[in-house]
Amino acid sequence: MLNPFRGFGAVFYKETLHVRRDFATLFFSLIIPILQMFLLGFAIDTNIRQINTVVYNADGRRESRELLDRLKNSDTFHILRYVDNDTDLNDAIISGKCRVGVKIPVDYSDKLLHQMSAQVLVLIDGSDSSVAGQAINVTTAIGLDESLRRVLASSADVFAVDMRPKILFNPDSRSPNFFLPGLLAVLLLNVTTFLTAFSIVREKERGTLEQLFVTPVRPMGLLLGKLLPYLAIGFFELCMLVFAMRFLFLVPIHGNVLLLAFLSLPYLFVSLSLGILISSKATSQAHAMQLAFLTILPSVFFSGYIFPRETMPKFFFYLSYVVPATYFINITRGIILRGAGWVHLWPDALALFTIGTILLIIAARRFHDKVIMA
Amino acid sequence: MPSTDTTAINAQHLVRRFGNFVAVNDVTFTVQKGEIFGFLGPNGSGKTTVIKMLTGLLPVSDGDASVQGINVRTDPESVRENIGYMSQNFSLYSDLTVEENLTFYGRIYGLTPERLRQRIDAIVQLNGLAPYYKRLAAQLSGGWKQRLALGCAMLHEPQLIFLDEPTAGIDPVARRQLWDLLFALSGHGITFFVTTHYMDEAERCSHVAYIYFGKVIADGTPDDLRELPEVRPEGTYRVEISAPHVTQALRVARTVPGIRSATIYGQSVHALIDDHLDLDHLRSQFQEQGVTVAEIRPLAPSLEDVFVELTFRHQAAQAKSVAAPEAPGA
Numbered sequence: 001m002l003n004p005f006r007g008f009g010a011v012f013y014k015e016t017l018h019v020r021r022d023f024a025t026l027f028f029s030l031i032i033p034i035l036q037m038f039l040l041g042f043a044i045d046t047n048i049r050q051i052n053t054v055v056y057n058a059d060g061r062r063e064s065r066e067l068l069d070r071l072k073n074s075d076t077f078h079i080l081r082y083v084d085n086d087t088d089l090n091d092a093i094i095s096g097k098c099r100v101g102v103k104i105p106v107d108y109s110d111k112l113l114h115q116m117s118a119q120v121l122v123l124i125d126g127s128d129s130s131v132a133g134q135a136i137n138v139t140t141a142i143g144l145d146e147s148l149r150r151v152l153a154s155s156a157d158v159f160a161v162d163m164r165p166k167i168l169f170n171p172d173s174r175s176p177n178f179f180l181p182g183l184l185a186v187l188l189l190n191v192t193t194f195l196t197a198f199s200i201v202r203e204k205e206r207g208t209l210e211q212l213f214v215t216p217v218r219p220m221g222l223l224l225g226k227l228l229p230y231l232a233i234g235f236f237e238l239c240m241l242v243f244a245m246r247f248l249f250l251v252p253i254h255g256n257v258l259l260l261a262f263l264s265l266p267y268l269f270v271s272l273s274l275g276i277l278i279s280s281k282a283t284s285q286a287h288a289m290q291l292a293f294l295t296i297l298p299s300v301f302f303s304g305y306i307f308p309r310e311t312m313p314k315f316f317f318y319l320s321y322v323v324p325a326t327y328f329i330n331i332t333r334g335i336i337l338r339g340a341g342w343v344h345l346w347p348d349a350l351a352l353f354t355i356g357t358i359l360l361i362i363a364a365r366r367f368h369d370k371v372i373m374a
Numbered sequence: 375m376p377s378t379d380t381t382a383i384n385a386q387h388l389v390r391r392f393g394n395f396v397a398v399n400d401v402t403f404t405v406q407k408g409e410i411f412g413f414l415g416p417n418g419s420g421k422t423t424v425i426k427m428l429t430g431l432l433p434v435s436d437g438d439a440s441v442q443g444i445n446v447r448t449d450p451e452s453v454r455e456n457i458g459y460m461s462q463n464f465s466l467y468s469d470l471t472v473e474e475n476l477t478f479y480g481r482i483y484g485l486t487p488e489r490l491r492q493r494i495d496a497i498v499q500l501n502g503l504a505p506y507y508k509r510l511a512a513q514l515s516g517g518w519k520q521r522l523a524l525g526c527a528m529l530h531e532p533q534l535i536f537l538d539e540p541t542a543g544i545d546p547v548a549r550r551q552l553w554d555l556l557f558a559l560s561g562h563g564i565t566f567f568v569t570t571h572y573m574d575e576a577e578r579c580s581h582v583a584y585i586y587f588g589k590v591i592a593d594g595t596p597d598d599l600r601e602l603p604e605v606r607p608e609g610t611y612r613v614e615i616s617a618p619h620v621t622q623a624l625r626v627a628r629t630v631p632g633i634r635s636a637t638i639y640g641q642s643v644h645a646l647i648d649d650h651l652d653l654d655h656l657r658s659q660f661q662e663q664g665v666t667v668a669e670i671r672p673l674a675p676s677l678e679d680v681f682v683e684l685t686f687r688h689q690a691a692q693a694k695s696v697a698a699p700e701a702p703g704a
Contacts, residue, residue: 013481
């Protein structure tokens with residue numbers, strides 16, 4: 001007699017009607033992620049090239065010009081201007097026009113000719129740490145290279161140790177390859193969490209939820225009927241994004257796409273549960289929106305999507321273990337970039353499934369206590 | 375009191391506590407089948423809590439209740455199968471059409487497609503919804519929304535329907551039409567449990583209960599309540615005094631010996647006066663004070679008079695019972 005899914009069919013029917021009627025919401029929830037993908041895919045390049053550089057070459061002779069040529073050829077530096085005093089050199093950096101200032105002292109060539117150590121001053125604007133880091137690495141490498149060549153020129157022709165680094169999986173260090181798989185996780189979370197939370201809070205606002213509780217609909221029938229349409233939308237969204245990533249941004253997929261689709265299910269499950277949890281707390285759609293944004297921040301900052309988790313302070317590193325996006329980003333990057341398979345990724349799927357179940361239990365409890373009994 | 379098969383609702387000593395707060399305090403009443411039962415009371419007096427307990431949404435803290443012969447404590451699911459409920463905001467999906475709203479509620483109650491078709495046709499005919507069948511609920515006026523909401527609550531042919539402030543915010547014509555519909559349905563044996571703030575609606579109910587701070591302080595037919603000794607103390611009767619200047623008339627009325635209480639109602643003053651006071655004598659009293667009186671005539675107390683009187687008495691009793699423990703033995 002007691003069917004725990006009572007009312008599922010009716011709610012599912014009604015919810016698909018809502019989705020169809022509210023075409024604008026559907027459209028924007030599908031289009032905005034694509035736009036975001038375009039923005040991030042085209043606009044962001046984490047490889048630092050052509051840093052604006054100011055040069056004060058007090059020496060001016062052939063050796064100093066050779067050194068500047070090497071800086072230019074590295075592709076890291078773009079010499080924007082030449083100055084002839086220290087004040088202008090400093091000003092160029094302070095004003096923000098140049099990130100790096102190079103000063104070659106007046107005795108540079110003399111010291112080299114006399115087999116002495118010649119110093120070159122490199123001023124680096126530290127306000128952007130990744131630019132600064134790249135500038136330090138490249139200038140140091142050029143200095144070392146220059147020194148070695150001078151030493152070696154007088155003896156043998158070969159380097160004693162020759163390091164040959166080889167970058168696996170993303171050999172050209174293309175930014176889209178790195179960013180887009182992570183972006184999938186963030187966008188998917190947005191869409192599904194928002195849609196579910198909204199669909200329930202809207203009924204709260206209208207008072208229709210109250211009405212439903214006085215009918216024989218059972219809580220599981222209600223929730224499943226509401227969630228399934230949004231699960232379908234989330235899944236469709238994923239397919240769209242993966243398609244755009246593969247064919248518009250030409251990110252090669254090294255693993256199995258079907259595995260990716262399959263492993264997105266526990267992640268969608270987490271997003272939907274989160275949506276229900278939010279809706280049990282929120283009293284209005286605006287409130288739900290704020291709470292949903294709150295869940296997006298950790299997914300962006302603590303999941304390894306932008307900043308590597310390994311360099312985080314211990315507290316945030318451990319925090320990242322409870323952020324669902326952490327696991328899904330590992331799954332997307334694993335499958336898309338590294339060609340990982342089920343054997344490598346099942347722990348992530350298990351973690352997601354566990355988080356989703358815990359969230360759903362909390363959400364169902366809260367829903368029962370705060371919404372039905374209120 | 376055992377419930378018989380003519381009883382639609384049987385509430386016995388219902389109590390609901392939220393922590394230390396007693397929202398519903400020992401509420402007992404019965405509603406017979408086919409009655410239009412008006413459940414009245416100010417906001418926050420426990421009306422909604424009683425409805426929630428009767429519909430099985432809130433567990434009962436103490437006492438017992440059965441609805442259509444089904445115990446709400448042990449079988450709330452079956453209760454919900456057998457009742458209809460219409461909330462004050464009509465709880466429709468505004469982005470769904472009339473047809474879709476009806477279909478949705480019909481499917482919730484598990485009607486077969488064939489049965490659903492029949493029931494929707496019947497409801498649409500009964501409520502006159504046919505011209506709006508394909509329209510979105512958002513485009514209906516208040517009165518039509520309410521008819522649709524009532525239709526949704528009736529699809530599964532419940533014999534008992536709860537209406538929580540069904541006429542809040544709709545125009546007088548729609549209000550009248552709804553009541554006509556309720557009378558027609560109640561003639562077919564359907565029981566209605568109606569909450570309202572409108573006294574004229576309360577007068578139309580066949581049975582009324584008034585709840586005040588968690589306690590039922592009046593229960594009976596409107597006529598029974600008007601005859602209550604508390605409302606009409608022995609040796610008194612009510613009169614309506616029509617006067618061109620009511621405020622002046624009220625001022626005078628309060629000085630006349632034998633008038634126990636007086637209040638303004640529109641263009642007249644309602645007064646509770648001693649039996650021995652003669653109407654002609656009363657008129658002359660007003661004239662002596664320079665106030666012309668158009669007409670004085672005896673008046674039956676309205677339900678509002680009844681509830682006001684009972685509320686005062688209840689408050690006085692409360693104050694006494696609170697004061698009493700401070701003076702033990704006094």
